Amino acid sequence: xxxxxxxxxxxxxxxxxxxxxxxxxxxxxxxxxxxxxxxxxxxxxxxxxxxxxxxxxxxxxxxxxxxxxxxxxxxxxxxxxxxxxxxxxxxxxxxxxxxxxxxxxxxxxxxxxxxxxxxxxxxxxxxxxxxxxxxxxxxxxxxxxxxxxxxxxxxxxxxxxxxxxxxxxxxxxxxxxxxxxxxxxxxxxxxxxxxxxxxxxxxxxxxxxxxxxxxxxxxxxxxxxxxxxxxxxxxxxxxxxxxxxxxxxxxxxxxxxxxxxxxxxxxxxxxxxxxxxxxxxxxxxxxxxxxxxxxxxxxxxxxxxxxxxxxxxxxxxxxxxxxxxxxxxxxxxxxxxxxxxxxxxxxxxxxxxxxxxxxxxxxxxxxxxxxxxxxxxxxxxxxxxxxxxxxxxxxxxxxxxxx
Numbered sequence: 001x002x003x004x005x006x007x008x009x010x011x012x013x014x015x016x017x018x019x020x021x022x023x024x025x026x027x028x029x030x031x032x033x034x035x036x037x038x039x040x041x042x043x044x045x046x047x048x049x050x051x052x053x054x055x056x057x058x059x060x061x062x063x064x065x066x067x068x069x070x071x072x073x074x075x076x077x078x079x080x081x082x083x084x085x086x087x088x089x090x091x092x093x094x095x096x097x098x099x100x101x102x103x104x105x106x107x108x109x110x111x112x113x114x115x116x117x118x119x120x121x122x123x124x125x126x127x128x129x130x131x132x133x134x135x136x137x138x139x140x141x142x143x144x145x146x147x148x149x150x151x152x153x154x155x156x157x158x159x160x161x162x163x164x165x166x167x168x169x170x171x172x173x174x175x176x177x178x179x180x181x182x183x184x185x186x187x188x189x190x191x192x193x194x195x196x197x198x199x200x201x202x203x204x205x206x207x208x209x210x211x212x213x214x215x216x217x218x219x220x221x222x223x224x225x226x227x228x229x230x231x232x233x234x235x236x237x238x239x240x241x242x243x244x245x246x247x248x249x250x251x252x253x254x255x256x257x258x259x260x261x262x263x264x265x266x267x268x269x270x271x272x273x274x275x276x277x278x279x280x281x282x283x284x285x286x287x288x289x290x291x292x293x294x295x296x297x298x299x300x301x302x303x304x305x306x307x308x309x310x311x312x313x314x315x316x317x318x319x320x321x322x323x324x325x326x327x328x329x330x331x332x333x334x335x336x337x338x339x340x341x342x343x344x345x346x347x348x349x350x351x352x353x354x355x356x357x358x359x360x361x362x363x364x365x366x367x368x369x370x371x372x373x374x375x376x377x378x379x380x381x382x383x384x385x386x387x388x389x390x391x392x393x394x395x396x397x398x399x400x401x402x403x
Contacts, residue, residue: 002384003037004359006030007045009351010330010367017045019357022383026353038379038386043361044370046333047349048108048380049314052260052340053199053232053298055306056095056112056131057086057124062308072204072269075305083119091127098302099131099139101312104390106360108382109140111199111344113171116145117158122165129166138387142344144171144199151183159187163194170194173201175210175236184215188225197228197345199260204233206270206279208240214248217255228345232260232298234283235270245284249291258294258343261285261335263320265300265307285325296340297321297332315362315374322371329368357384363392 004017009027018026033039058079065082067074095112102110114124125143132141145162147155151172163170170191177183184200191198203210213234220229231252237245252259261283270281288295297317301307310316314336321332341349349358363377364370380388 004040005033005037007040007043008366009045012366017351019384022357024353024355024357027351040361042363044364044367045351045359045361047337048358048360049106049336050340050344051102051107051110051298052296052343053262053300054110054112055301056098056128057091057114058304059098059302060094062303065305067305071272078305088123088127091124092131095128095131099135103139104388105313106378106380107314108358109344109346111142111144113144113146116147116162117155118148125162125166138382142168144169146171149177151177151186156186159190163190163196169196170198171200175203175205175212180212181215184212185219188219191227192225195227199230199232202231202234203236205236206239208236210236213237214251217251217257220255220257230258230260230343233262233266234259235266235281237284238282245287249287249293253291253293258296259283259288261295261297262300263324264310267324268307280324282324294339294342296343297335313374315371318371329371333371357381
């Protein structure tokens with residue numbers, strides 16, 4: 001049994017939290033500190049973060065692979081050209097390093113897309129399956145088979161092969177396919193046959209003519225697909241007329257399709273061909289939320305040709321959901337905690353008795369301050385076990401405080 005004392009909860013209450021048998025067993029008003037307790041005075045205690053969309057097989061390659069054009073197709077071409085250079089051991093090493101970065105920031109569950117087929121073959125999936133096993137019990141890792149196009153050809157066969165050999169989820173990029181609507185159906189059929197969820201790169205473009213999100217939602221409704229469906233990116237929804245946004249958002253909600261916004265990578269890649277009034281590379285967050293659809297946010301690429309910077313910190317993503325997505329700070333934090341946890345169909349976590357003890361403590365006097373500062377000083381628990389602690393020491397040479 002462990003006591004976390006004097007923690008500030010998201011609603012501002014000061015509480016003591018008892019952890020036992022991997023769960024939260026009590027949340028009570030603060031009542032002092034005993035030997036052996038963890039003092040969280042000056043920290044905000046939250047459910048741990050969930051990363052709903054990563055690319056661990058590509059992570060930490062920006063220093064080796066550039067993106068001369070800076071856009072999506074430039075990144076794809078650069079990564080494809082370099083694929084032969086990455087061995088299974090190298091992929092596993094970089095993925096492990098990226099997970100260490102994410103865990104230190106408070107992330108205890110990750111869904112990663114993994115390139116399958118073409119020059120990569122199955123070695124990235126094999127590497128990440130080994131990483132998934134090594135990290136089991138500390139970070140839950142879900143693997144999405146990300147195949148190329150056309151889905152009606154070898155890519156479709158690769159998808160089914162990957163789902164039989166280690167992939168947890170069916171993936172793909174139908175909007176880049178020569179027959180986008182048909183490609184959505186092929187991915188959904190493969191997922192249904194394997195009894196596994198689907199998570200598609202969807203409409204990662206500002207072209208309003210591409211709207212496969214509506215096709216996915218319609219097919220989920222028509223087929224009664226019940227394994228869980230996620231659409232990531234959905235950028236083109238934001239450039240549709242308001243009435244279209246509302247119609248598609250309502251369709252998405254009715255189908256139970258979760259949408260993952262990816263502000264870092266989409267703000268970097270999108271809109272480069274529009275130097276005047278450059279649009280935001282972000283989905284229609286407010287239309288989706290107004291319709292009651294589940295909207296989560298993720299980091300996407302970590303220092304690779306698709307996004308050469310980033311800290312692997314969900315608070316960086318949440319801050320962009322405030323700045324670019326116009327969410328409130330509380331809603332932005334939800335987009336990297338409760339919302340992605342629901343999208344990944346993980347057990348719900350809250351700081352209340354009976355919930356899993358997957359938690360992160362952030363330095364700050366309240367939730368807004370913790371999000372705004374994004375202090376690296378953090379503690380992370382997984383199933384009640386302290387799995388990461390970062391302590392920051394600051395030495396300031398400053399003038400005396402004013403009277």
